[in-house]
Structure formats: C-alpha cells, structure tokens
Amino acid sequence: MHILLVNDDGPPNKRLSPYVRPLVDELHAAGHQVSVAIPAASRSWIGKAHIIEASLTASFVHPDSFRDDGSWDEHFTPSAESADLRDWVVIQNGTPASCAQLGLYSLFTDRPPIDIVISGPNHGRNASTIYNLSSGTVGGALEAVFCGQRGIAISFGSKDPQPGDVIGAAARHAVRVVDHLLGHWDERVELYNINVPMRIDVETQPILYTRTLPYYWSRGCLYAEVEPQTRSEMADSSLMNGVHKEQREEAAQAGVTGVNGVNGVEKQVRKKRHFKWSADLSDMKKRLQESEEGTDAHTVLNGSTSVTALRANFWHVPGLEGPLHLE
Structure with missing residues (x-):
C-alpha cells in the first residue's frame, strides 16, 4: 500500500x-x-x-x-x-x-x-x-x-x-x-x-x-485573561472606543464624563482585554x-x-x- x-x-x-x-x-x-x-x-x-x-x-x-x-x-x-x-x-x-x-x-x-x-x-x-x-x-x-x-x-x-x-x-x-x-x-x-x-x-x-x-463544555475553560505584556499594548489603552486620551480630557473639562467617539454622548470607556490559550480540562x-x-x-x-x-x-x-x- x-x-x-x-x-x-x-x-x-x-x-x-x-x-x-x-x-x-x-x-x-x-x-x-x-x-x-x-x-x-x-x-x-x-x-x-x-x-x-x-x-x-x-x-x-x-x-x-x-x-x-x-x-x-x-x-x-x-x-x-x-x-x-x-x-x-x-x-x-x-x-x-x-x-x-x-x-x-x-x-x-x-x-x-x-x-x-x-x-x-x-x-x-x-x-x-x-x-x-x-x-x-x-x-x-x-x-x-x-x-x-x-x-x-x-x-x-x-x-x-x-x-x-x-x-x-x-x-x-x-x-x-x-x-x-x-x-x-x-x-x-x-x-x-x-x-x-x-x-x-x-x-x-x-x-x-x-x-x-x-x-x-460545562464552563469556559480554554482561555485565561492576562495583563498587557508590551509597551505597545499598554499604549493602545490610550485609545478607548475610538477616542484618544486627549479627547477624553477635553470632554472631561467640558463636563462630559465619557464619550463614544461618534456623537459625544456619555458612555463608560472600557479598556482592551487580553486572553491567551490556557486550557483547564479537569472537568x-x-x-x-x-x-x-x-x-x-x-x-x-x-x-x-x-x-x-x-x-x-x-x-x-x-x-x-x-x-x-x-x-
């Protein structure tokens, strides 16, 4: 064969x-x-x-x-x-x-x-x-x-x-x-x-x-959340929901606590989250x-x-x- x-x-x-x-x-x-x-x-x-x-x-x-x-x-x-x-x-x-x-x-x-x-x-x-x-x-x-x-x-x-x-x-x-x-x-x-x-x-x-x-699967068990590992990843956190840090500071001075990058409506800004393969197969x-x-x-x-x-x-x-x- x-x-x-x-x-x-x-x-x-x-x-x-x-x-x-x-x-x-x-x-x-x-x-x-x-x-x-x-x-x-x-x-x-x-x-x-x-x-x-x-x-x-x-x-x-x-x-x-x-x-x-x-x-x-x-x-x-x-x-x-x-x-x-x-x-x-x-x-x-x-x-x-x-x-x-x-x-x-x-x-x-x-x-x-x-x-x-x-x-x-x-x-x-x-x-x-x-x-x-x-x-x-x-x-x-x-x-x-x-x-x-x-x-x-x-x-x-x-x-x-x-x-x-x-x-x-x-x-x-x-x-x-x-x-x-x-x-x-x-x-x-x-x-x-x-x-x-x-x-x-x-x-x-x-x-x-x-x-x-x-x-x-009985639960999420393949990935674990991790902190940013590089300077570039940490720098990326200055850009949240499409809004740069400087823009957010200007908005705060104007009395707006958060913006969404589209129309200035208040919105909680969220950082990026990082995950890696980390299989827990005990179950x-x-x-x-x-x-x-x-x-x-x-x-x-x-x-x-x-x-x-x-x-x-x-x-x-x-x-x-x-x-x-x-x-």
Whole structure:
C-alpha cells in the first residue's frame, strides 16, 4: 500500500511529536510505501482548518536530519544505510488538512497513487465529540475523505513521556490494526478513529469497536485573561472606543464624563482585554474517566484499543423536513 501520512504535532520532536517516526518506521517494516507531509509547527486543536491568508512553503527533508527539538539540518548528508529513505515534506503554515490536500494532489506525483491517508499518531487521546471535532489529527483524516480518499486517524493515548519499548509496542500494534482495517474495510465507513493506550502489553489487550462519547463544555475553560505584556499594548489603552486620551480630557473639562467617539454622548470607556490559550480540562478528564462502557473514552482509559467507525458529515435530524410554518 502507498500511504500518505500527515499529522498535527509537526516534525519529530522529543517533547511535542515523539511518536511520528516510530510509526513511519513500522509502516515501512510492514512493507508499505509511506509519503510524509506534515506541518512545520504544532497545529493541535485546529480541526480541518486551512489558513487561507498564509502562503505555504514545502521543504523536502531527510528523516534522519531532524533534531530533538523538531528543527533539522539543512546540510545533512545521509549515510549509505539511510540513503534510500525518501524525504519527508515539512510545510510552513501547513495544517493537517492542507498537508492532506497537497500530499494527495501536488507533492508526490512521481510516486504511485495513494491508497490511504493516515493522520497521526497524535500525542495524546482523541476520544469524545469535542476532541474529535477539534482535533487536527481527526481533521487530517476528514480532509482525506473530502478528497475522495479513505482516512484513518490514530492517537497514542498519553502526553506523558514514554519509554522506547512502550512507543515501539504502540507503533507495531497500530500498524497491525491498520492492516486489518485495510483488508476488511466496511463500505459504510469513510474514516476510522483509533485510540491506542500507551502500555507495554498493548499488543495483547482487546481491540474494540466503540461509539463516540458525547461531551459539551460545562464552563469556559480554554482561555485565561492576562495583563498587557508590551509597551505597545499598554499604549493602545490610550485609545478607548475610538477616542484618544486627549479627547477624553477635553470632554472631561467640558463636563462630559465619557464619550463614544461618534456623537459625544456619555458612555463608560472600557479598556482592551487580553486572553491567551490556557486550557483547564479537569472537568473533561473527570467526565472521560466516568464515561460509559462501549465509548471510545472508556475503552482507551481502561487499557484497550478503541476503533470508532465514522462518516464525515453532520447528519440531519430525521423527521424535520418540508415547509416550516411561522406562527
């Protein structure tokens, strides 16, 4: 099989993307041809997004040239043993979805047609509706479907550092699951979402078909408010609601306590507010730990591999059809 592999964690990186090279090596060992197209930086939580205002630059990089921090040696010369390894493609401003698009249509035209797109392996689980609909890993597989190709999303279920033998076991196990699905693909399925628990005995643990755990945010927990960090940000506070500080002072001398920048009507002036990504997922983790048997979350958290068969659509609610009559 010719496999296109994309991900959302970016180039091999000891901290952020420790799983991609072991999986690619195992796919090669199983006899597959693998073409790799990945973002130049982490693109987690980006779903199936394309960054339309950014131009994309594809760099062809020998897989042995990557450093532990995800950078690479542009002057790298491969050894005789690795000279036959094909370059990976690293895409500046890339997302999993754009990597899938370019990988399928533009980057590997000198190679045989691609048979399947694998997205991952993600550094951590992708179980429950919020993760699946937010995940760049699942987004890469979704993009494959919209390009007329089958997709498989793979997630290795831990962000904690893992020893090499555990990563190796997870990679071997994932390839066996992939090979089985390729040989027994259900025609109703457009993509599979696989979650592999990180444990040394993963290859002897059950593999279960699962359903996706429904989950909704119970509170705002992804962003935290922060104070301005730069002089320019602090200076910006002199411009409030379109009114400069000098104008406000003049208005105050005239007996007007606040203006809105349009017609001088009194209005409380409000400063800018700053927020940054600061995910507090404690409520979600508790819900996942309490999830029902048969769901993806329950399965992977209890040490088994979850395989969730999906179709790439938001399906309509049956019965709501025909004219809508307003009262």
